[in-house]
Amino acid sequence: MSAESARRTLQEIETLARSSSYDADVLTRMIENPSSSSDSQMSQLMNRKTEINKMGNDLAMLENERDTPTPWEREAVDKVHPLLKEAAEDTSNAIRHFDENRNFLWARQYRNNAKGVAHDSQRIASTLGDYLKYEKLRDREARIESEMPEIAKTN
DSSP: OOHHHHHHHHHHHHHHHHHHHHHHHHHHHHHHOTTSOHHHHHHHHHHHHHHHHHHHHHHHHHHHTTTSSOHHHHHHHHHHHHHHHHHHHHHHHHHHHHHHOGGGTTOHHHHHHHHHHHHHHHHHHHHHHHHHHHHHHHHHHHHHHHHHHHHHHHO
16 A cells, blocks of 8 residues: 555545534434434444444554555554444444433434544544645655745855
8 A cells, every 4th residue: 555545545534523523413303302213323323333433454464554544644643543343332322222221312322422423434434534735745845845946056
């Protein structure tokens, strides 16, 4: 895997995390609304599970390529891994609560799990966003530095 491919994968994870955070917020609002259907909630939960599994698979692929990604990419993967694990646990707990307590979908723990998925996903997106911005600035800095000798020659 090339460094560019690793960067694209991190960007995809960031985008997926932002989407998952937004959708988990929607799920939380559904849970708080007594008129929302349980089928809609289950659909949202399964979508969160799918997105989190996709992020996990992408992250595992990057972790398996420890020699290829740049140091900042390895650091980003290391920071995101525990956050993704928390999001997966919250999602699993919400699904388990849903399956075991269909008559108590208003329970605080269920709502907290959904909020946890939103929070964890937002932290993943924010963390990766910061790393990607930093790398973009480093690329720009390197490009400017490489142009500096040419600027000095013209003066």
